[in-house]
Amino acid sequence: MNLPHFPVLFKIAVSGGNPTSTGSTPLSIVDSNNSNDIETGEAADQAIIWAKSIGTGQDLAGLGRALAIDKNGFLWVGMFYSGRYWKVNPNNGLTIGTPIDTQTPFYHQPYGCQVDVNGHLWSVDEANTLAEIDTSTGKLVGIYQHPDSNYSIAVFNDCTSSPPKVKVYLSNRSGHTYIVYDPDAPPTARFSNSPGSIHQFPSYAVAVDKAGNIISGSFTGEVMKTTPSGTIIWSNSSVVMLDLHGLIIDENDDVWAIDRYGGRVVRYDGGSGQTGPSDIVKVGLEPYTYGNTPPPACNTPSTPPACAKVTDKDIHCEPNGGYSYTFSVTNNSGKDASQILLTPTQGSSFTLSQQLFNLSPVLHNGQSTTLTVKIKNVKPGTKVCFFLSFTGKDHPCCIVKVCPTLPTCGATQSPSPQKTDGRKR
CATH class of the missing domain: 2.60.40.10 (Immunoglobulins)
Structure with missing residues (x-):
């Protein structure tokens, strides 16, 4: 009998441990204590460092949807159904303190999140709100509403000023490509849509490169890189997709588009936008992402010898x-x-x-x-x-x-x- 259980968070070693699974062979997980949850000792694969259930009370039968790492290495887990965030110790998977509610003044169900270099967590939902949490105090700063529908999230940290200036980008499912949130603008002008000079389309995907350029993806496979002011750097529609559902920027500033129903990812050259057959990689059943990222870092270009x-x-x-x-x-x-x-x-x-x-x-x-x-x-x-x-x-x-x-x-x-x-x- 599958009784309701709390979401389970895993920490998996990149190297070390003794994996017992090869290829498509599933791991052995046995509920030895009939808790209806997965504990660390019940996962046969020793590369799993810990497996901990997250939440209490209303998180039962919940869905852990959003995950981010703050500048001190702590994990932040957003619960979709219960509308709250938990702070988690990365060393043992145990929650710290009490959860942070994201249901007032607007009902915000965490879907994806990212922490900026100033220590503020930005959480996007699947509706039309953006939540802000101060990770240093563990307090909700605010929940902000706009007229369109959002989905994925990207944050640009501009460290040329002190303190660093932050811009938050949300993909726009209502047809305006992406939404910009500027925390330093006057309250009534903090939200804006993408410049009208670029191609406008409903989007489930947004990302920002190291120079602050925005990459957007349409549902059918158009990938476009633009400057914040609206100059199109490149646009590529050569790979038709069944559901472009997320973008990832790698360490070389190349762009990886995730084709959910195509079961593949596609790499685009960050400078030219070009792609080819060798850049298309099959990865399995229905991959997608909505903006969960590594720990926050400055996006300011470094200064090696000038090219x-x-x-x-x-x-x-x-x-x-x-x-x-x-x-x-x-x-x-x-x-x-x-x-x-x-x-x-x-x-x-x-x-x-x-x-x-x-x-x-x-x-x-x-x-x-x-x-x-x-x-x-x-x-x-x-x-x-x-x-x-x-x-x-x-x-x-x-x-x-x-x-x-x-x-x-x-x-x-x-x-x-x-x-x-x-x-x-």
Whole structure:
């Protein structure tokens, strides 16, 4: 007789232990004490470090749906039916303290979650609310409601400021691709939909790369990478899917799309969006994800030797306001570049007249080109920062940070070569 039981959380060793299962052979699990739960000693596979039931009372016959790791390594388990979160000790699987209720002022059923670098847990449901929990105090900060329907979640941690600024992205099932939540915006303006300049579609999948670009996936297989301001970096619909149900960004910033009913994952090159037959991997029955991630980390690019060198040539005021900025770019990435993309850093208010430059012929390694952009909506004498990235076939992800200081109006500036904060991935 299968009586109701509490959700069970497993910790499994990546290496070590003595697995007793090979291939598709199921593990032996025997309910030796008739508790209707799985305890550590009842799992025959010794690679299972612990197996603990989570919850009390109303969590009986519940569903542990959301799981995240905070910056101190503690686990946070969201209960879908009972609408609450438990803090769990990662060493033994035991719960810590009392659960955090997420049912007031709106009924929030945890579906996926992520903890940011400031220690705040963001929880998405399958309806239209976003919950915020302070993991340092164990208190619910708030539950926020918007008019559309969400599903999966991604968080961008911008550590160029102190404290780091955070943006929360939710996939939008109502047809607007994704939803943005900005905790630093005025309360009435914290939610916004994706820019109207990008393709709008219902989505179960959203992710953010290390530079803050957003990757979205349509139900039928379109995968699209865009800047926060709405410039399309690439879009690929070549792989038709039966249910694109989640996106994962790997350490190389490549994108993995999960085809639920196709039983497979598909890799897209993070720089170009290209994919091929060797990038399609069969993985089993109905895989999907909705945004559970490793411990929080800064997304700010690191500073190894730059894969591109930027040298200022001229900055001057325009008659009708704004600035004209001319600079040269040298390709040191080791690969040909066919495009250059300029992306203002997160939270910037200035605008660039052109962000995407098509290079014809391509820019070979060691070659330089000169670009001119108009910078508007900025005060004289300030420093503005944007990311410059190369794209191209088989091109590694190359990003440099460019930060010119603007002169006072009426002056012309020909500065010495600036240092660029760049990396090659």
